[in-house]
Amino acid sequence: MQFHATGGPAGRQRTACAVVGIHERGRMTAPARELDGRSGGLIGRVLRRGDFSGKAGEVLPLLGATGPAERVLLVGLGPADKFTRKAWRSAVVAATQWLARSGARAAILYLAREPVSGLDSYYAARLTVESVAGTLYRIPDLKTSRKPPQPRLARVGIGIAGAGLAEARRGIRDGAGIAAGAALMRDLANLPANVCTPAYLAATARRLAREHRSIRVRVLDRAALRRLGMGALLSVTRGSDVPPRLIVLEYRGTRRRTAPVALVGKGITFDSGGISLKQPAGMDEMKFDMSGAASVFGTLKALATIGAADHVVGIVPACENLPDGRATKPGDIVRSLAGRTIEVLNTDAEGRLILCDALTYARRFRPRAVVDVATLTGACVIALGAHYCGLFSPDDKLAAALVAAGERADDRAWRMPLAEEYAELLKSNFADLANVAGRDAGAVTAACFLWKFTDGLRWAHLDIAGTAYLSGKQKGSTGRTVPLLVDWLLHKD
Numbered sequence: 001m002q003f004h005a006t007g008g009p010a011g012r013q014r015t016a017c018a019v020v021g022i023h024e025r026g027r028m029t030a031p032a033r034e035l036d037g038r039s040g041g042l043i044g045r046v047l048r049r050g051d052f053s054g055k056a057g058e059v060l061p062l063l064g065a066t067g068p069a070e071r072v073l074l075v076g077l078g079p080a081d082k083f084t085r086k087a088w089r090s091a092v093v094a095a096t097q098w099l100a101r102s103g104a105r106a107a108i109l110y111l112a113r114e115p116v117s118g119l120d121s122y123y124a125a126r127l128t129v130e131s132v133a134g135t136l137y138r139i140p141d142l143k144t145s146r147k148p149p150q151p152r153l154a155r156v157g158i159g160i161a162g163a164g165l166a167e168a169r170r171g172i173r174d175g176a177g178i179a180a181g182a183a184l185m186r187d188l189a190n191l192p193a194n195v196c197t198p199a200y201l202a203a204t205a206r207r208l209a210r211e212h213r214s215i216r217v218r219v220l221d222r223a224a225l226r227r228l229g230m231g232a233l234l235s236v237t238r239g240s241d242v243p244p245r246l247i248v249l250e251y252r253g254t255r256r257r258t259a260p261v262a263l264v265g266k267g268i269t270f271d272s273g274g275i276s277l278k279q280p281a282g283m284d285e286m287k288f289d290m291s292g293a294a295s296v297f298g299t300l301k302a303l304a305t306i307g308a309a310d311h312v313v314g315i316v317p318a319c320e321n322l323p324d325g326r327a328t329k330p331g332d333i334v335r336s337l338a339g340r341t342i343e344v345l346n347t348d349a350e351g352r353l354i355l356c357d358a359l360t361y362a363r364r365f366r367p368r369a370v371v372d373v374a375t376l377t378g379a380c381v382i383a384l385g386a387h388y389c390g391l392f393s394p395d396d397k398l399a400a401a402l403v404a405a406g407e408r409a410d411d412r413a414w415r416m417p418l419a420e421e422y423a424e425l426l427k428s429n430f431a432d433l434a435n436v437a438g439r440d441a442g443a444v445t446a447a448c449f450l451w452k453f454t455d456g457l458r459w460a461h462l463d464i465a466g467t468a469y470l471s472g473k474q475k476g477s478t479g480r481t482v483p484l485l486v487d488w489l490l491h492k493d
Protein backbone atom coordinates (compact mmCIF):
# COMPACT_ATOMS: atom_id res chain seq x y z
CA MET A 1 0.00 0.00 0.00
CA GLN A 2 1.32 3.41 -1.02
CA PHE A 3 0.33 6.57 0.82
CA HIS A 4 0.89 10.15 -0.27
CA ALA A 5 -0.09 13.57 1.01
CA THR A 6 -1.92 15.94 -1.26
CA GLY A 7 -2.67 19.61 -0.69
CA GLY A 8 -5.04 20.65 -3.45
CA PRO A 9 -8.81 21.27 -3.13
CA ALA A 10 -11.01 18.18 -3.35
CA GLY A 11 -12.85 19.55 -6.37
CA ARG A 12 -9.77 19.53 -8.60
CA GLN A 13 -8.07 16.21 -7.99
CA ARG A 14 -8.65 13.25 -10.26
CA THR A 15 -9.10 10.01 -8.36
CA ALA A 16 -10.91 6.68 -8.49
CA CYS A 17 -12.64 7.61 -5.23
CA ALA A 18 -12.85 10.82 -3.22
CA VAL A 19 -13.76 10.24 0.42
CA VAL A 20 -15.36 13.24 2.09
CA GLY A 21 -16.83 13.73 5.55
CA ILE A 22 -20.36 14.82 6.42
CA HIS A 23 -21.36 15.80 9.94
CA GLU A 24 -24.73 15.02 11.47
CA ARG A 25 -27.72 17.03 10.30
CA GLY A 26 -26.27 17.11 6.78
CA ARG A 27 -23.42 19.52 7.58
CA MET A 28 -20.89 19.32 4.74
CA THR A 29 -17.20 19.66 5.47
CA ALA A 30 -15.11 21.97 3.27
CA PRO A 31 -13.85 19.16 0.97
CA ALA A 32 -17.44 17.92 0.56
CA ARG A 33 -18.54 21.43 -0.46
CA GLU A 34 -15.63 21.71 -2.94
CA LEU A 35 -16.56 18.41 -4.52
CA ASP A 36 -20.25 19.25 -4.52
CA GLY A 37 -19.50 22.40 -6.51
CA ARG A 38 -17.66 20.41 -9.17
CA SER A 39 -20.19 17.59 -9.45
CA GLY A 40 -23.35 19.52 -10.18
CA GLY A 41 -24.64 19.64 -6.62
CA LEU A 42 -24.89 15.84 -6.29
CA ILE A 43 -23.93 15.69 -2.61
CA GLY A 44 -26.32 18.50 -1.66
CA ARG A 45 -29.21 16.67 -3.34
CA VAL A 46 -28.45 13.43 -1.49
CA LEU A 47 -28.36 15.27 1.83
CA ARG A 48 -31.55 17.23 1.17
CA ARG A 49 -33.37 14.01 0.33
CA GLY A 50 -32.35 12.72 3.76
CA ASP A 51 -30.43 9.72 2.39
CA PHE A 52 -27.44 10.27 4.68
CA SER A 53 -27.53 11.20 8.37
CA GLY A 54 -23.82 11.76 9.06
CA LYS A 55 -23.65 9.42 12.06
CA ALA A 56 -20.03 8.50 12.85
CA GLY A 57 -18.96 5.57 10.69
CA GLU A 58 -21.92 5.68 8.28
CA VAL A 59 -20.91 5.37 4.60
CA LEU A 60 -22.74 6.08 1.33
CA PRO A 61 -21.12 5.61 -2.09
CA LEU A 62 -22.26 7.92 -4.89
CA LEU A 63 -21.31 5.89 -7.93
CA GLY A 64 -22.66 8.00 -10.77
CA ALA A 65 -20.57 11.03 -9.86
CA THR A 66 -19.45 13.38 -12.57
CA GLY A 67 -16.37 15.57 -12.17
CA PRO A 68 -12.80 14.70 -11.19
CA ALA A 69 -13.70 11.74 -8.94
CA GLU A 70 -15.04 8.53 -10.50
CA ARG A 71 -16.66 7.68 -7.20
CA VAL A 72 -17.56 9.78 -4.18
CA LEU A 73 -17.81 8.16 -0.78
CA LEU A 74 -19.65 10.06 1.92
CA VAL A 75 -18.54 9.19 5.45
CA GLY A 76 -20.34 10.23 8.61
CA LEU A 77 -18.33 12.17 11.19
CA GLY A 78 -20.93 12.52 13.94
CA PRO A 79 -21.96 15.86 15.46
CA ALA A 80 -19.99 18.86 14.13
CA ASP A 81 -19.63 20.43 17.59
CA LYS A 82 -18.28 17.19 19.13
CA PHE A 83 -15.85 15.90 16.53
CA THR A 84 -13.84 13.46 18.65
CA ARG A 85 -10.84 11.36 17.71
CA LYS A 86 -12.98 8.29 18.18
CA ALA A 87 -15.54 9.50 15.62
CA TRP A 88 -12.72 10.40 13.25
CA ARG A 89 -11.12 6.98 13.65
CA SER A 90 -14.36 5.16 13.01
CA ALA A 91 -14.90 7.27 9.88
CA VAL A 92 -11.46 6.28 8.55
CA VAL A 93 -12.06 2.61 9.39
CA ALA A 94 -15.54 2.58 7.78
CA ALA A 95 -14.22 4.27 4.63
CA THR A 96 -11.37 1.76 4.39
CA GLN A 97 -13.73 -1.19 4.80
CA TRP A 98 -15.88 0.11 1.97
CA LEU A 99 -12.85 0.80 -0.25
CA ALA A 100 -11.49 -2.70 0.39
CA ARG A 101 -14.72 -4.24 -0.89
CA SER A 102 -14.99 -1.87 -3.85
CA GLY A 103 -13.12 -2.17 -7.12
CA ALA A 104 -11.25 1.09 -6.56
CA ARG A 105 -7.48 0.85 -6.90
CA ALA A 106 -6.89 4.33 -5.56
CA ALA A 107 -8.63 6.83 -3.31
CA ILE A 108 -8.07 10.18 -1.67
CA LEU A 109 -9.24 10.58 1.92
CA TYR A 110 -10.18 14.16 2.77
CA LEU A 111 -10.95 13.34 6.41
CA ALA A 112 -7.63 14.57 7.81
CA ARG A 113 -8.39 18.15 6.72
CA GLU A 114 -10.96 18.45 9.46
CA PRO A 115 -9.72 19.95 12.72
CA VAL A 116 -10.02 16.93 15.03
CA SER A 117 -9.39 17.66 18.70
CA GLY A 118 -5.64 17.77 19.25
CA LEU A 119 -4.58 16.43 15.83
CA ASP A 120 -2.04 18.41 13.84
CA SER A 121 -1.15 17.49 10.23
CA TYR A 122 1.58 15.11 11.40
CA TYR A 123 -0.73 13.05 13.61
CA ALA A 124 -3.72 13.33 11.29
CA ALA A 125 -1.64 11.80 8.48
CA ARG A 126 0.13 9.29 10.70
CA LEU A 127 -3.00 8.00 12.37
CA THR A 128 -4.76 7.80 8.99
CA VAL A 129 -2.00 5.57 7.66
CA GLU A 130 -2.07 3.41 10.80
CA SER A 131 -5.87 3.06 10.66
CA VAL A 132 -6.08 2.29 6.96
CA ALA A 133 -3.24 -0.25 7.10
CA GLY A 134 -4.57 -1.74 10.36
CA THR A 135 -8.05 -2.14 8.84
CA LEU A 136 -6.66 -3.87 5.73
CA TYR A 137 -4.55 -6.25 7.85
CA ARG A 138 -5.41 -9.94 7.33
CA ILE A 139 -4.62 -12.71 9.82
CA PRO A 140 -2.14 -15.27 8.44
CA ASP A 141 -4.79 -17.98 8.49
CA LEU A 142 -4.33 -21.67 7.94
CA LYS A 143 -7.78 -22.16 6.42
CA THR A 144 -7.93 -24.33 3.33
CA SER A 145 -11.31 -22.97 2.19
CA ARG A 146 -11.56 -20.33 -0.53
CA LYS A 147 -10.42 -16.93 0.62
CA PRO A 148 -12.13 -13.61 -0.05
CA PRO A 149 -10.45 -11.70 -2.91
CA GLN A 150 -7.59 -9.39 -1.98
CA PRO A 151 -8.62 -5.72 -1.90
CA ARG A 152 -7.45 -3.92 -5.07
CA LEU A 153 -6.82 -0.70 -3.19
CA ALA A 154 -3.14 0.12 -3.73
CA ARG A 155 -2.76 3.91 -3.50
CA VAL A 156 -4.27 6.11 -0.82
CA GLY A 157 -3.93 9.88 -0.88
CA ILE A 158 -4.40 11.90 2.29
CA GLY A 159 -5.84 15.33 1.67
CA ILE A 160 -4.13 17.90 3.89
CA ALA A 161 -4.55 21.66 4.32
CA GLY A 162 -1.72 23.20 2.26
CA ALA A 163 0.32 24.56 5.20
CA GLY A 164 0.73 21.14 6.82
CA LEU A 165 2.10 19.21 3.83
CA ALA A 166 5.68 18.74 5.04
CA GLU A 167 4.45 17.65 8.48
CA ALA A 168 1.97 15.28 6.88
CA ARG A 169 4.72 13.65 4.81
CA ARG A 170 6.66 12.92 8.00
CA GLY A 171 3.46 11.57 9.51
CA ILE A 172 2.97 9.25 6.54
CA ARG A 173 6.54 7.98 6.77
CA ASP A 174 6.27 7.30 10.52
CA GLY A 175 2.76 5.87 10.16
CA ALA A 176 3.90 3.44 7.48
CA GLY A 177 6.73 2.27 9.76
CA ILE A 178 4.39 1.86 12.72
CA ALA A 179 1.89 -0.01 10.52
CA ALA A 180 4.61 -2.39 9.32
CA GLY A 181 5.71 -2.97 12.91
CA ALA A 182 2.15 -3.51 14.14
CA ALA A 183 1.50 -5.98 11.31
CA LEU A 184 4.61 -7.94 12.28
CA MET A 185 3.46 -8.00 15.90
CA ARG A 186 -0.01 -9.17 14.87
CA ASP A 187 1.33 -11.89 12.56
CA LEU A 188 3.58 -13.29 15.29
CA ALA A 189 0.95 -13.15 18.01
CA ASN A 190 -1.82 -14.57 15.81
CA LEU A 191 0.23 -17.62 14.82
CA PRO A 192 -0.48 -20.71 16.92
CA ALA A 193 2.04 -21.87 19.50
CA ASN A 194 2.94 -24.98 17.47
CA VAL A 195 4.18 -22.65 14.72
CA CYS A 196 5.37 -19.61 16.67
CA THR A 197 7.90 -21.30 18.97
CA PRO A 198 10.96 -19.66 20.56
CA ALA A 199 12.99 -20.95 17.58
CA TYR A 200 10.48 -19.35 15.18
CA LEU A 201 10.83 -16.04 17.03
CA ALA A 202 14.61 -16.35 16.78
CA ALA A 203 14.35 -17.05 13.04
CA THR A 204 12.10 -13.99 12.69
CA ALA A 205 14.72 -11.87 14.47
CA ARG A 206 17.37 -13.15 12.07
CA ARG A 207 15.11 -12.33 9.13
CA LEU A 208 14.69 -8.78 10.49
CA ALA A 209 18.46 -8.44 10.62
CA ARG A 210 18.71 -9.64 7.00
CA GLU A 211 16.03 -7.21 5.86
CA HIS A 212 17.41 -4.19 7.71
CA ARG A 213 21.11 -3.43 7.85
CA SER A 214 20.44 -1.28 10.91
CA ILE A 215 19.37 -4.36 12.96
CA ARG A 216 21.72 -6.90 14.50
CA VAL A 217 20.72 -10.03 16.31
CA ARG A 218 22.14 -12.53 18.78
CA VAL A 219 20.39 -15.66 19.99
CA LEU A 220 21.28 -17.58 23.16
CA ASP A 221 20.20 -21.21 23.54
CA ARG A 222 19.57 -23.28 26.67
CA ALA A 223 23.26 -24.09 27.22
CA ALA A 224 24.17 -20.39 27.03
CA LEU A 225 21.38 -19.49 29.46
CA ARG A 226 22.68 -22.14 31.85
CA ARG A 227 26.22 -20.78 31.63
CA LEU A 228 24.91 -17.29 32.37
CA GLY A 229 22.94 -18.54 35.38
CA MET A 230 19.41 -17.61 34.31
CA GLY A 231 17.82 -19.98 36.81
CA ALA A 232 14.49 -18.15 36.94
CA LEU A 233 13.98 -18.25 33.17
CA LEU A 234 15.14 -21.88 32.98
CA SER A 235 12.73 -22.94 35.72
CA VAL A 236 9.78 -21.90 33.53
CA THR A 237 10.87 -23.90 30.48
CA ARG A 238 11.63 -27.16 32.36
CA GLY A 239 8.28 -28.80 31.63
CA SER A 240 8.39 -28.21 27.88
CA ASP A 241 10.06 -30.19 25.09
CA VAL A 242 10.38 -26.99 23.05
CA PRO A 243 13.76 -25.41 23.82
CA PRO A 244 14.00 -21.80 25.09
CA ARG A 245 15.80 -18.87 23.49
CA LEU A 246 17.00 -15.49 24.64
CA ILE A 247 16.81 -13.22 21.60
CA VAL A 248 18.76 -9.96 21.58
CA LEU A 249 18.07 -7.45 18.81
CA GLU A 250 19.90 -4.18 18.38
CA TYR A 251 18.61 -1.28 16.31
CA ARG A 252 21.46 1.05 15.40
CA GLY A 253 20.37 4.45 14.07
CA THR A 254 22.67 7.44 13.75
CA ARG A 255 22.77 7.70 17.55
CA ARG A 256 24.17 4.17 17.86
CA ARG A 257 27.12 5.43 19.90
CA THR A 258 24.94 6.76 22.69
CA ALA A 259 23.57 4.61 25.52
CA PRO A 260 20.64 2.54 24.21
CA VAL A 261 17.09 2.21 25.39
CA ALA A 262 16.38 -1.41 26.30
CA LEU A 263 12.98 -2.91 25.50
CA VAL A 264 12.27 -6.22 27.21
CA GLY A 265 9.34 -8.29 25.91
CA LYS A 266 7.67 -11.28 27.56
CA GLY A 267 7.91 -14.15 25.08
CA ILE A 268 5.89 -17.01 26.57
CA THR A 269 4.86 -18.75 23.34
CA PHE A 270 2.26 -20.73 25.28
CA ASP A 271 1.21 -20.36 28.91
CA SER A 272 -0.67 -23.39 30.22
CA GLY A 273 0.07 -22.29 33.77
CA GLY A 274 2.45 -25.22 34.26
CA ILE A 275 1.75 -27.44 37.30
CA SER A 276 -0.55 -24.63 38.54
CA LEU A 277 -2.57 -25.46 35.42
CA LYS A 278 -5.06 -22.92 34.07
CA GLN A 279 -8.78 -23.59 33.49
CA PRO A 280 -9.46 -24.94 29.99
CA ALA A 281 -11.90 -22.17 28.95
CA GLY A 282 -10.04 -19.71 26.76
CA MET A 283 -6.68 -21.38 27.30
CA ASP A 284 -6.01 -21.14 23.56
CA GLU A 285 -5.62 -17.39 24.07
CA MET A 286 -2.42 -18.07 25.97
CA LYS A 287 -0.72 -18.32 22.58
CA PHE A 288 -0.90 -14.51 22.80
CA ASP A 289 1.35 -14.60 25.89
CA MET A 290 4.28 -13.60 23.67
CA SER A 291 2.62 -10.31 22.70
CA GLY A 292 5.19 -8.29 24.65
CA ALA A 293 7.96 -9.96 22.67
CA ALA A 294 6.03 -9.41 19.44
CA SER A 295 5.59 -5.71 20.27
CA VAL A 296 9.35 -5.39 20.78
CA PHE A 297 9.97 -7.01 17.38
CA GLY A 298 7.35 -4.72 15.85
CA THR A 299 8.87 -1.63 17.43
CA LEU A 300 12.33 -2.43 16.08
CA LYS A 301 10.87 -3.17 12.65
CA ALA A 302 9.11 0.23 12.76
CA LEU A 303 12.28 2.08 13.77
CA ALA A 304 14.24 0.40 10.97
CA THR A 305 11.53 1.16 8.40
CA ILE A 306 11.39 4.80 9.49
CA GLY A 307 15.17 5.08 9.71
CA ALA A 308 14.94 6.55 13.22
CA ALA A 309 18.04 8.04 14.85
CA ASP A 310 17.74 5.92 17.98
CA HIS A 311 19.80 3.21 19.56
CA VAL A 312 17.54 0.49 20.95
CA VAL A 313 18.24 -2.99 22.28
CA GLY A 314 15.36 -5.49 22.28
CA ILE A 315 15.63 -8.37 24.73
CA VAL A 316 13.18 -11.24 24.36
CA PRO A 317 13.17 -14.21 26.71
CA ALA A 318 11.15 -16.88 24.90
CA CYS A 319 9.86 -20.23 26.14
CA GLU A 320 6.76 -22.34 26.82
CA ASN A 321 5.17 -22.85 30.25
CA LEU A 322 3.96 -26.47 30.37
CA PRO A 323 3.52 -29.19 33.03
CA ASP A 324 5.32 -32.53 32.89
CA GLY A 325 7.47 -34.81 35.04
CA ARG A 326 10.38 -32.38 35.09
CA ALA A 327 8.31 -29.22 35.46
CA THR A 328 8.92 -26.77 38.28
CA LYS A 329 6.55 -27.43 41.20
CA PRO A 330 4.91 -25.01 43.63
CA GLY A 331 7.37 -24.51 46.49
CA ASP A 332 10.47 -25.06 44.36
CA ILE A 333 13.18 -22.48 44.91
CA VAL A 334 15.18 -21.15 41.98
CA ARG A 335 18.13 -18.81 41.69
CA SER A 336 17.81 -15.77 39.42
CA LEU A 337 20.57 -14.26 37.28
CA ALA A 338 20.76 -11.44 39.83
CA GLY A 339 21.68 -14.05 42.47
CA ARG A 340 18.45 -13.64 44.40
CA THR A 341 16.49 -16.79 45.26
CA ILE A 342 12.79 -17.07 44.42
CA GLU A 343 10.18 -19.40 45.87
CA VAL A 344 7.87 -20.38 43.01
CA LEU A 345 4.55 -20.55 44.85
CA ASN A 346 2.52 -20.53 41.64
CA THR A 347 3.98 -21.77 38.37
CA ASP A 348 1.39 -19.68 36.49
CA ALA A 349 3.20 -16.50 37.60
CA GLU A 350 5.92 -17.33 35.06
CA GLY A 351 6.17 -14.03 33.19
CA ARG A 352 7.91 -12.28 36.06
CA LEU A 353 10.39 -15.17 36.31
CA ILE A 354 11.59 -14.86 32.73
CA LEU A 355 11.45 -11.06 32.90
CA CYS A 356 13.53 -10.67 36.04
CA ASP A 357 16.41 -12.52 34.37
CA ALA A 358 15.98 -10.55 31.14
CA LEU A 359 15.94 -7.26 33.10
CA THR A 360 19.16 -8.25 34.85
CA TYR A 361 20.66 -9.17 31.46
CA ALA A 362 19.68 -5.70 30.16
CA ARG A 363 22.17 -4.10 32.59
CA ARG A 364 25.09 -5.19 30.45
CA PHE A 365 24.04 -2.65 27.80
CA ARG A 366 24.21 0.22 30.33
CA PRO A 367 20.83 1.41 29.04
CA ARG A 368 19.62 4.95 29.65
CA ALA A 369 16.11 3.55 30.14
CA VAL A 370 14.54 0.10 30.29
CA VAL A 371 10.90 -0.58 29.42
CA ASP A 372 9.45 -4.06 29.73
CA VAL A 373 6.26 -5.05 27.94
CA ALA A 374 4.27 -8.07 29.07
CA THR A 375 0.88 -9.76 29.12
CA LEU A 376 1.66 -10.13 32.79
CA THR A 377 -1.55 -10.38 34.81
CA GLY A 378 -5.23 -11.18 34.51
CA ALA A 379 -5.61 -8.66 37.35
CA CYS A 380 -4.61 -5.85 34.96
CA VAL A 381 -7.44 -6.89 32.64
CA ILE A 382 -9.83 -6.67 35.59
CA ALA A 383 -8.46 -3.24 36.56
CA LEU A 384 -8.29 -1.53 33.16
CA GLY A 385 -10.00 -3.73 30.56
CA ALA A 386 -9.05 -3.37 26.91
CA HIS A 387 -8.63 0.40 26.56
CA TYR A 388 -5.62 1.39 28.65
CA CYS A 389 -2.59 -0.75 29.40
CA GLY A 390 -1.11 -0.59 32.90
CA LEU A 391 2.03 1.51 33.36
CA PHE A 392 4.25 1.15 36.40
CA SER A 393 7.41 3.12 37.12
CA PRO A 394 9.18 4.64 40.10
CA ASP A 395 10.42 7.40 37.74
CA ASP A 396 7.86 10.22 37.41
CA LYS A 397 9.48 11.72 34.31
CA LEU A 398 9.67 8.44 32.45
CA ALA A 399 6.09 7.57 33.43
CA ALA A 400 4.82 10.97 32.25
CA ALA A 401 6.67 10.64 28.94
CA LEU A 402 5.15 7.21 28.29
CA VAL A 403 1.64 8.39 29.23
CA ALA A 404 2.01 11.38 26.89
CA ALA A 405 3.29 9.15 24.05
CA GLY A 406 0.29 6.86 24.52
CA GLU A 407 -2.13 9.81 24.31
CA ARG A 408 -0.53 11.18 21.14
CA ALA A 409 -0.30 7.75 19.53
CA ASP A 410 -3.88 6.83 20.48
CA ASP A 411 -2.47 3.79 22.30
CA ARG A 412 -3.11 4.79 25.86
CA ALA A 413 -1.49 3.79 29.15
CA TRP A 414 -2.70 4.47 32.68
CA ARG A 415 -0.19 4.87 35.49
CA MET A 416 -0.62 2.50 38.41
CA PRO A 417 1.18 2.57 41.77
CA LEU A 418 4.38 0.95 42.96
CA ALA A 419 4.88 1.05 46.72
CA GLU A 420 6.86 -0.76 49.39
CA GLU A 421 3.61 -1.79 51.13
CA TYR A 422 2.72 -3.91 48.09
CA ALA A 423 6.25 -5.20 47.59
CA GLU A 424 6.26 -6.54 51.18
CA LEU A 425 3.51 -8.97 50.24
CA LEU A 426 6.09 -10.92 48.22
CA LYS A 427 7.95 -12.05 51.36
CA SER A 428 8.83 -15.76 51.58
CA ASN A 429 9.77 -17.88 54.61
CA PHE A 430 12.19 -19.89 52.50
CA ALA A 431 13.74 -17.68 49.82
CA ASP A 432 14.63 -14.02 49.17
CA LEU A 433 11.18 -13.47 47.69
CA ALA A 434 8.09 -15.34 46.49
CA ASN A 435 6.80 -15.10 42.94
CA VAL A 436 3.23 -14.33 44.04
CA ALA A 437 1.43 -12.37 46.74
CA GLY A 438 -2.27 -12.81 47.54
CA ARG A 439 -5.20 -12.10 45.24
CA ASP A 440 -5.33 -8.38 46.03
CA ALA A 441 -3.71 -5.87 43.65
CA GLY A 442 -2.34 -8.64 41.43
CA ALA A 443 -1.11 -6.29 38.70
CA VAL A 444 0.68 -4.13 41.29
CA THR A 445 2.38 -6.98 43.16
CA ALA A 446 3.56 -8.46 39.83
CA ALA A 447 5.07 -5.08 38.92
CA CYS A 448 6.65 -4.88 42.40
CA PHE A 449 8.33 -8.23 41.78
CA LEU A 450 10.03 -6.77 38.67
CA TRP A 451 10.79 -3.54 40.53
CA LYS A 452 12.98 -5.57 42.94
CA PHE A 453 15.28 -6.37 40.02
CA THR A 454 15.64 -2.85 38.60
CA ASP A 455 17.60 -0.99 41.31
CA GLY A 456 19.56 1.85 39.74
CA LEU A 457 17.84 1.53 36.34
CA ARG A 458 15.44 4.05 34.81
CA TRP A 459 12.70 1.50 34.38
CA ALA A 460 9.04 1.25 33.43
CA HIS A 461 6.75 -1.75 33.05
CA LEU A 462 3.77 -1.98 30.69
CA ASP A 463 1.18 -4.66 31.50
CA ILE A 464 -0.57 -5.23 28.17
CA ALA A 465 -2.66 -8.29 29.15
CA GLY A 466 -5.87 -6.39 28.34
CA THR A 467 -4.79 -4.41 25.27
CA ALA A 468 -2.60 -6.79 23.24
CA TYR A 469 -5.40 -8.90 21.79
CA LEU A 470 -9.17 -9.17 21.51
CA SER A 471 -11.27 -12.17 22.52
CA GLY A 472 -14.56 -13.51 21.19
CA LYS A 473 -15.69 -13.01 17.60
CA GLN A 474 -12.91 -10.52 16.93
CA LYS A 475 -10.23 -12.74 18.45
CA GLY A 476 -6.78 -11.65 17.36
CA SER A 477 -3.80 -9.45 18.09
CA THR A 478 -4.32 -5.67 18.12
CA GLY A 479 -0.74 -4.66 17.33
CA ARG A 480 -0.92 -2.32 20.31
CA THR A 481 2.06 -0.95 22.23
CA VAL A 482 3.96 -0.56 18.94
CA PRO A 483 2.43 2.94 18.38
CA LEU A 484 3.07 3.97 21.99
CA LEU A 485 6.67 2.75 22.06
CA VAL A 486 7.59 4.17 18.66
CA ASP A 487 6.04 7.52 19.54
CA TRP A 488 7.97 7.62 22.79
CA LEU A 489 11.24 6.71 21.07
CA LEU A 490 10.75 9.27 18.29
CA HIS A 491 9.78 12.12 20.61
CA LYS A 492 11.73 11.31 23.74
CA ASP A 493 14.07 14.29 23.49
Ligand code: BES
Pocket residue numbers: 271273289346348349350351375376377378379381436437442465466
Ligand atom coordinates in the same frame (compact mmCIF):
# COMPACT_ATOMS: atom_id res chain seq x y z
N1 BES B 1 -0.17 -14.75 31.02
C1 BES B 1 -0.84 -14.66 32.26
C2 BES B 1 -1.58 -13.34 32.42
C3 BES B 1 -2.79 -13.17 31.56
C4 BES B 1 -4.03 -13.55 32.01
C5 BES B 1 -2.69 -12.53 30.35
C6 BES B 1 -5.15 -13.34 31.22
C7 BES B 1 -3.80 -12.32 29.56
C8 BES B 1 -5.04 -12.72 30.01
C9 BES B 1 0.16 -14.76 33.40
O1 BES B 1 1.27 -15.56 33.17
C10 BES B 1 -0.57 -15.34 34.56
O2 BES B 1 -0.97 -16.46 34.46
N2 BES B 1 -0.73 -14.57 35.63
C11 BES B 1 -1.43 -15.02 36.76
C12 BES B 1 -0.68 -14.56 37.98
C13 BES B 1 -1.18 -15.17 39.26
C14 BES B 1 -0.86 -16.65 39.29
C15 BES B 1 -0.54 -14.47 40.40
C16 BES B 1 -2.82 -14.41 36.70
O3 BES B 1 -2.97 -13.29 36.25
O4 BES B 1 -3.77 -15.09 37.09
Ligand code: MN
Pocket residue numbers: 271273347348349350351
Ligand atom coordinates in the same frame (compact mmCIF):
# COMPACT_ATOMS: atom_id res chain seq x y z
MN1 MN C 1 0.86 -17.59 33.64
Ligand code: ZN
Pocket residue numbers: 268271289348350351375376
Ligand atom coordinates in the same frame (compact mmCIF):
# COMPACT_ATOMS: atom_id res chain seq x y z
ZN1 ZN D 1 1.81 -15.79 31.23
